[in-house]
Amino acid sequence: MPRVAVLKIGRGNFHQGFEVSLELREDGGLPVGEIEGRLGANTDIEGLYFLWQQSFRSLSAIARNDGWEIESSLPTNRATREITDDCWQRMRQVEANLNEWLQPSGELGWQKIRERLSKELATQADTLRLAIKARDPILWKLPWHSWDLLSSYPNVGVSYSPVEYESWEIAKHQTQSDRVRLLAIFGDNQNLDLAADRQAIDNLQETESVFYHQPQARDLIAQLRNPQGWDIFFFAGHSQTIEQRGRISLSARESIETDQFKHALREAVQKGLKIAIFNSCEGLGLAQQLADLHVPIIIVMQEIVPDVVAQSFLKEFLREYAGGQPLYSAVRHAQERLEEFTELPGATWLPMIYQNPAEVPPTWQDLRPKKRQHRFGLDWQHLPNILVKSLVATGLVMAVRFVGGLQPVELWAFDQMTRLQSDRGIDERLLIVKVTEQDIQQQRQYPLSDRVILQTLEKLQAHQPRAIGLDIYRDFPVEPGYRELAAHIKKNSNLVTICEVSHPEAKANKFGVASPPASPPENVGFSDIAVEPDGTVRRYLLHLNPGDSVCQVPYAFSAELALRYLDAEGIQPEATSDGNLQLGSTVFQPLEKHTGFYHNIDPRGHQVLLSYRSFTKVAREVTLTEVLQNDFKPQWVKNRIVLIGVVAQSVGDRFSTPFSNEIDKKMPGVVIHAQMVSQMLSIAKQERPLLQFWPQTLDAVWIGSWALTGGLCVWVFHGLVYRRIAIASAMIILGSLCLSLFSIGICAPLVPSVIALVISYIITTKTVIGKRMKDEG
Template identity: 25%
Template sequence: MARVYRLKISQVEQSCLFELTWGNGRQLSAQLPFPNPLETCYRVWQRSYLQYYQSALRGRSVASGKMTPQQDWRSLLVKAERALEEEFAKWLRQEPLYTIRRELGRRDQDARPANINAPTDLLISCDSSHLGRLPWETWEIAAEFGSVQPIRIGRLPINVRERAVPSQPQRGKARILVILGDDSGGLSFESEQSEIAALSRLADIHTVAWKPGADIERLKQAICDRLQEPAGWDMLLFFGHSNEAKQVGGEIAIAPHTSLTLRELEPYLRQAKAHGLKFALFNSCKGLDIAQTLIDLGLNQVVVMREPIHDRVAHIFLKQFMRSLAQFDDVHTALQKATQFLHSSHKTYPSAYLVPSLFRHADAVPFRLQPVGWRAWLRAWLPQTRWQAAALCIIAGLSLIAPVGNSLLAGRLWTQALYRDLTQQVPTASPPVLLVQIDEDSIRRGIPSGEPYPIDRAYLAEIVERLSALDAQVIGIDYLLDRSQAENDVRFAETLTAAVAQNRWLVFGTILESGDEVDVHDDLASLDWAMQGYTNTPQWYLRALPAARSCRDRCPFVYLLALAQRTRLTAATRPDLASSDDLRETLLDKIQDGSSDDALHQLYSLRLPLLASLSRFWRQRWLHPVLDFSLPPEQVYERLSAYQLLESSIPQMESQFDWAHQVVIVASGGYGEAGTGFNKDYFPLPPAIAYWQQADRLQWLTGGEVNAYGVHHFLHQHYVVPIPDLWLVGIGAIAGAGLSLFLRRRSLSRPQQWLLLTGLSAGYGLISLQLYVSALVLLPWLLPTAVVWIYGLPQLTRSR
């Protein structure tokens, strides 16, 4: 929004008082003597101007002749123009005006970042007619102080008694009323009608024109009726002859020898203003009185010619002015561009650029045409500034960067854990997983060599034997067992077969290499009576099968554990040492037959959505369920050190855990050598887990604990689906644009706007937190909310 200054210039005898006001009551004043040579220069220039443009003037003709005046008059006009500008600039550069010029010229240093490119408008009021005729628009204040943006100079009448037309959204196409007046004296309006017709895609144009033989009284009534139409007008354009007439507010010639004064039109103009008329253009001569009358009535802006203007100059001015309006410039900018074009045509039309002026109501925003149609609708919802577009692109880019997404997910899960805790929405079901951890204490107490890598098979055999004795039904071993340990393999193999002989399910953890699972060593177990599944899948996401992917060729470790537990509960099938068929194939065939219960069949049929499966090819995890660390670990699994399992008595262990109904996972407990090569089997503790385990002061989350969360989610059908950040960024852009439009169309105070934006952000945050708990849908908050604020902040800044 433009910063507006008002400069009132009052003359008392030979002294002029300059009073500059702006902002909240700030003002500066200076006093200068009025130079007599300046008045002389103006008179010489005016006489030379009228002599050069002798014919086809849109006012009282001062002479007759052609548009090609004698060369002497052109030379005199150019000299008179230069003398007038030099004398005028010399007067305004005097020392008493320095503080005023400095204040106007330093606006760039004071501008806020959001308004750095906004123009500064100077509205000048003159209390005498000879001051008002001076070319104030040529005052080059900005150049003196090296300002980037030139100052837009407009005019303000001394007396303004009525309020401006309120700024309201444009009602569809703009409505333009064109009055074509008397065209005698060599005038032609064809070019202007053509330029106005070019606006038909943006405006509804209605014309009232005098025609030879027309009844004059009917013409007057038609003009009055049109002005007060209830549908209202946005713009009023007049072409023809006009003249000053201070006592009646100016007059316009609507037909030969017939004029209407502004005083006669005043009641109809008031009706037009009440119905929304904001802007008027009088492309005619000597319009100072007309402009002052219309602004005094409350119109927002009026463009007039202060001096007589030649017909061809009027055509050129209107052409440039209308083209700027069609590009959605406001009327002040459009006037600047049109006068600059006339200035560039100085050789053909000397001094013409000194004639147009814009009069403005100080409290009104400069009028501009608005786009219409679907393109206009789309433009209203797109970023309105370059920095908005850049910020939106940056946020959209951040939403596609995996590390950024992981950080945001970690923070969100911490917030979700806090919300669960505060609202007491923590599940109370018993944990479905028992995690037997081989930790540092277990290594010291149970492995003679003290070397945990590779894991001692005899030690694993002892663990499996004890689990069998405790009646564990589903046992997962999260260790890679692809290599032989000849001295211990025999005992371990015997332990495994003994467990399977008791109808226990064994599932081994493995890894994928080149798309295939690394098999358990043949000397240890057979896949005819045991199963294996891979564990190396995306961190912090549930290890579910992609769309259209079969579990027969490869399958996630935790998914197989959940299938085995569900199958065991239904007794659909059991491992058989005598079987010669792949156990995984047999299990899947049995489930596919339809003889399984609904829960098992749903688990069997579970696949990632197609988009989640495809998005991984461009390194995204859209709609891929996440591991819900907002659930406290004690609701997901119980932990037991391996040494405690082996050293405690069986009765003690039987009373402590529900062995028959829990999935038991044997895994590392976070010792330094855990993992394979550079892929360690422990990770920095996620913030949400750290929240739940503040008393334990743990630093790492083990792979076994991650797998426990996966098994829990499969068994409880706990699938938290994250809506992609990029999608919500797009929705946030739409919501932000809609909010910005709402704020522009409502008269809310700045505190109310801040409260609305803050309340919406907080409300969306609370809704997203509860949806996570109730519907298992993760709606991103930070990036979408940032987008909404990017759209809303400029409006809040404007409301200052």
């Protein structure tokens, strides 16, 4: 990042020396370091400079024959050659004296300053600029660009300002044009040829230049207040500094001090004025006064300047600056080209930049904000690159997703989506008879005896339920009452019992939990629940190949109950050509190993996503004791599905769900089965959709579209704030769309899309913004 090295020359004088410090700061930022020291005395340099000044002014008088600028006491009758030789000698003496003064000395602090500045120059040669802040104006006039420390670094420019230069904040207004707006004032042209200056300005490309020749003061003020604003103010003509006050001559009859149009200048600054150029004599007073008005950059001639020198400087400076060189480098290059005027030794000293070091010098492109910062400008050459970056981001995300790298975070996002769904309330088609801790204590036995279960079933059967599901294992007798319960189970076809397929155990021929011996196979369903590695239930296992398990049934307990209910409604299960279950118009497409975000799961059996009806209560609930005491309404049972199961925490038949963290508890197994039954009923009767994934191809297209969106945010919006707003808005829209799709049964890839969006945004930003900055100079 560009830096500015600020050399502060504070209290002191040439006879006693000066307090000095070197402050380093990022361009436009806060200081990053400061070294203090002291610069020794130099009693000769003021006198040497004055002698050079006398010789140079004599040569200027001869060159211009301009008595208006020259003091009558200056000698002008000596031979031109002698004056030129004398001026050369004085110039060399000043430069030699300056370099000797700035050499390392016994002052340790100054030596450290010089060493640090040398290091900065060596590492930041193309981006560093040097600012001289001094109390004594003679220090500004010294030829700092001839300092031997800078001799090897031709791109390092030098500026000047007072030590107490006020820091200010100016609203960053821009001129209302996509071209550089330049106001050129040509004042009194007595003994001057200003045509060359006008030609240099006319040669500028993409510039809107307005010229005024010898205007009246009120016309000048009116133009400075032009509502469109100006980027550059230029003056050529006669000017002078008297007692540190600058004055420009608008014509032979009228001159004006900067104080007389200070309000117009301040208004021009507020409307975008960034640079003021005074290609005229003795501009130091002008620079000081304009700086007080907060003009960011002022370029002036510090001494009387011959016409040819002023013309050459302006031409070379504008050519370099408009050609893309930084402002400081452009000024220094134009300075150094003034050495061609060998008959005017020291001409390279004349141009100087006066500026607050805290300000960032604008580039020529910075003066064309509408073209450079247009927030919705589309540079079509970047589009192929954005498409490539989007494909790269999509491919990377899909590859990581395919190997299961995103599954944990996608499961988390799925849980959040599930929690954000509306609670559908209880399903009136279901009733849960729950066995609580109090019920177990009252029976004084667990497992519950077969007699208690029989009594419960008889109480419920009396009210004609469509199906009863007994979610309690009965693979062995629990006396008393075994024979009576077995007889009841055998004769009631609407009673569904359970067994467990489980997983094969090592060195075991049989595994699982058997069904009640008296239950016909068609009245048994397996109770197995698909549980994720994190212990959460998000899938519904409909069908399973039991293998060598003692539980030899193919359908889930919940499916058996739902199908019995639907049979009474006239809805029969069908099989598609692929062997998938179809209820009504809905096909239960099974989850496979690489479906949606599932990549590292056991794909056995026929599994679908479980869509929870409610996280509070899926069905009306009564306790075992209430049933035994007939403390329930018969209509709660008639034509309903009744599930009987244990909810006591001491039994341990409980599972984590997407709501577990929210409600701080697990869900009993019988309630999970009730959720599954309710889902099948609702899907078959078209009350809600089956929650499904898209095919992998469609997932890739969706993710790719959001990766492209990330790149387009960089392409369309040039400003950093606007890009961040755009990318944040895209994420909000993405989240809202995924939530809306989830509510209609589509589980779209949210997390992969967000990651692809961000990756594409980052890699496109580095490429497009880097190229854009390079193109803009």
